[in-house]
Amino acid sequence: MIRFHKEGYKIISVTFIIAISAILLVENFIDIAWLVKTIQVIILGFVVIVLQFFRNPKRFTNLNENQIIAPVDGKVVVIEEVEETEFFKDKRIQVSIFMSPINVHVTRYAMSGVIKYSKYHPGKFLVAWHPKSSTENERTTVVIENKSIGTILYRQIAGALAKRIVNYAKEGDKVVQGTDAGFIKFGSRVDIYLPLGTKINVNLGDKVKGGVQVIAEK
Structure with missing residues (x-):
């Protein structure tokens, strides 16, 4: 399961809200099907970039004071x-x-x-x-x-x-x-x-x- 850093919670939430709103607006205001799909793919790509930036994978450190x-x-x-x-x-x-x-x-x-x-x-x-x-x-x-x-x-x-x-x-x-x-x-x-x-x-x-x-x- 992908973990996200706490510093990204707010930005991720805002990004999702904006992305969903933008996808719905595109569907309502643009009649050209291929253009709608292209814009939606770009929006989803941006969401993926934000998510990967704030990922926080578990790391297992072998403690050694030297x-x-x-x-x-x-x-x-x-x-x-x-x-x-x-x-x-x-x-x-x-x-x-x-x-x-x-x-x-x-x-x-x-x-x-x-x-x-x-x-x-x-x-x-x-x-x-x-x-x-x-x-x-x-x-x-x-x-x-x-x-x-x-x-x-x-x-x-x-x-x-x-x-x-x-x-x-x-x-x-x-x-x-x-x-x-x-x-x-x-x-x-x-x-x-x-x-x-x-x-x-x-x-x-x-x-x-x-x-x-x-x-x-x-």
Whole structure:
């Protein structure tokens, strides 16, 4: 059975109401049979797109304090050593995962631990692969700490279509690897900043599965 994320309930309900109304209006106001069917198929296609976007498949995480799992589904677009200027203010390994509109958009905790920092930043809506999107777009920054790996930071970054980021992390919370950390509506990316020396288990261009795939380890 397909599960849907709670962040999509309202949008799904509104979409169904609009779709049913539009289908009925088309039948009442257009007399050309093939045109009616074409428009109805397009409307139903839009409904399917909305439903698949908010799907929330169950993921079974093998808990391991020495491993970092992918927080989202998507494609690895960045692996590099960078200067992290917001929280750590030192060098870290950045791994970025880009989500297209057809990916599952649930954000999951990459490791278990305690939330040390959680902050929302208003900003622009540059395309998610733009080099400056990580620092100029609307985004949230979350830092998690555990005894095995230490401290990691991740950012949910809005894109040209993603106009709403949902972040559940609150400072002081104890969180469990693989559980629901939030949602990004309509495509974007997540950046993860790991301690230097962390072993990276993915390559550029790899497609990863959130909540399941190990992307790095101590």
